[in-house]
Amino acid sequence: MLGKYLRLKIAIVLAVLGLIVLGLGIGQRTIWLPPAMLTTSVPADVAPAPLTVVSPELLKTRDGKFTLTIKSDGPIQLAVARERDIAGWVGDASYTKFGAPDADFTTLTTESVKGTESVPNPAGSDMWVSEEKATGEMTYTWQAPGHGDWALLLSSDGKAPAPTNISMTVDNEAGTPWAVPLMVIGSALLALAALLFLLAPRPPKGAEAAVGRRAAGRVPADPATGALEVEKIVAARRGAAAAPAPATIAEAGRAAKDDAGKPGSGAAAGPATAAIPTDAASALPSSLRGTGPAAASAATAEADVTETADAGKDDAGKSKDAGKDDSKGKDDGPDAGSGGGAAKESSTKDAKPSGNNPKEGGKNTMGRLRWGAAFAAVLMAGSVGPAMAADDTASPSAPAPSASATAEANAAPGFPNLLDSQVERIAAAVATAVASGDNAKNAKVLEPRVAGMALAMRTANYKIRATVSAQAAPEPVSGTPLLARVVSTTEGWPRTAMFVTQGEKNTLPQLLTLVQASARENYKLSNATPLLPGQTFPGVDKEGTAAVPLDSATGLLMSPKAAIAALSDRLTKEDSKFKASFNDSVYITSVFDLQKKVSEGAKDASYVFSHTGNLDTAVSLRTADGGAMVVVDNTFGIDATSKADATLTVGEDAAVFTGGRETTKGFKLNYAEPVVMYIPPTADGKITILSATRALVGGSFK
Secondary structure, eight states: OOHHHHHHHHHHHHHHHHHHHHHHHHHHHHHTOOOOOEEEEOOSSOOOOSSEEEOOOHHTTTOEEEEEEEEEEEEEEEEEEEHHHHHHHHHBEEEEEEEOOOSSSSSSEEEEEBSSSSOOOOTTTTOOOOEEEEEEEEEEEEEOOSSSSSSEEEEEESSSSOOEEEEEEOOOOOOOHHHHHHHHHHHHHHHHHHEOOOOSOOOTTTOOOOOHHHHHSSOOOOOTTOBBBBHHHHHHHHHHHOOOSSSHHHHHHHHHHHHHSSTTOOOOOOOOGGGGGOOGGGOOGGGGGOTTTHHHHHHHHHHHHHHHHHHHHHHHHHHHHHHHHHHHHHHHHGGHHHHHHHHHHHHHHHTTTOOOOOOOOOOHHHHHHHHHHHHHHHHHHHHHHHHHHTTTSSOOOOOOOOHHHHHHHHSSSOSSSOOOOHHHHHHHHHHHHHHHHHHHHHHHHHHTTHHHHHHHHHHHHHHHHHHHHHHHOOOOOOOOSSSEEEEEEOSSSSSEEEEEOTTTSSSEEEEEEEEOOOOOOOOOEOOOEOOTOOOOOOOTTTOOOOOOTTTTTTTTOOOOHHHHHHHHOOOOOOOOGGGGGOOOOOOHHHHHHHHHHHHTTSSSSEEEEEEEEEEEEEEEEOTSSSSSEEEEEEEEEEEESSSSSSEEEHHHHHHHSSSSSSSEEHHHHHHHEEEEEESSSSSSSOEEEEEEOEEEEEEEEE
């Protein structure tokens, strides 16, 4: 009984503890759950400035997973760019810089820098990867365009104060790490309590009545008190163990008969059980007498009756043993009499199948175990599974490094100044501006997107065509399709990019060279030259290419500066000492054909030809194989001097610049001659002219 009640008490305690612990775990996921989002903002006393910079430190907060809310009384302009590009554009202007949140995530760090209070409108810069505009309020979700350090530039129009009312919203990383463990522990305690409840022994239906009947059939009761004579049975067994016993039951029966036949024995004739001598064994009921296994069962039954006479399960076992003893007593002979038959009948009635039958009890116990295990599994699965699925912030793990992060770590220090989206946007803008200028024959229309030698060539062409109707229009510039692109990684200015395109009206692919002179200027077309027949554009690094110093010959056949000088000599002299340094080129052939034609047809003048490269505008970029591409603005000059004041005549196109067609002194004509050449990385290679053209851009009489 003590074990039974102790087990129940333990089950109750475990159930209460399980409910408490489970409730604590659920509470952490419900009523005590921290807010899902955290918001931080800038201080209210920020000094006004025309520009606001959101630093990379802020953009890297929480791995860039946040949302910005920007408020302003007027227009809001937001630009995304690399930090170095924004710093270059801001220059000496006043600005407010917002950094990472403080440790409590309540305020954004701020820094005010004094400078120029008015700047050009930053909208539309080629350096911006993307732009967004709004009025009054803007909600912006950050997403890095690529690897590297990025920043945001906020403005109104460059003159009005930039927005400074900014708040950042992020996911709350303060999770509930104990929620899942508590729910698991609580569920386990409840499951254990359920198992103890299910395994606790309990009497089956009618067990108490059956116990009473079996006890009445096996143990005689005192007529006066009605109590079981347990004490007598125990004493009798102890006496029987001390006294000498007959060898067999048969001898005991014969001795009893002999005693019954003696005079004065006082024994009445009747059943044999009544005539047994009053020795120690005679005090036992027939159900507890016998030898061998039956006697052992009787001894066990005696001990059980002494300890737990009221236990239904133990009584059922004794009832079965008593039935076996009665049967054995009956086989001993007619001495068993009717009393033995009554005991057998009682035992047979009491031996009905019940939950306390040893075999049936084992089955029931296994059933309880199975039901208990199933119930525990349901509890565990029902609490642990959802808890773990819901607790996505309980134990945040460090994010695995992404492919972009790995590439960034292994990449060269420089990053391309333009992404693909910027290249496409710039190419389209340049093509549109050139087409507009060509249609209007107005160089002013070209100026926002065309500069350098490209602007000079088109300006001269428009001027000539205004007078000479037969003059051909310049080759059109197309922004698509983009066949190749070269983007520099130069951090300072000027910056260079090269695109290869071929539109429907282009006979040959065109190599477009673009230059960004300063941070606040857009890329402008400086040269547009056809890729010469038979030439292949060199391969370049897709992640950007570095500029090669003009005076550096490291890893090259010669330095770019030396190559420019060699090109000038090669184009000027047919027997140039650098002839062996250049591959054959259709452009070189065309230059010498023109120079011969001019010289041979003029007997009254002397001609001097020159090809001079401009080192100030020259561009040199590294190719993928370690070579270099060099873009140089050559000026092809023809200087004619009259002999004996002979009359010299110039063409209609040149007359537009000289002011007339005839002169007796002489004249000078200037041609723009942009050239792109490739310098190989090996000492045994040759320089190749990839692209070149020329056009008259000026002239004068002496």
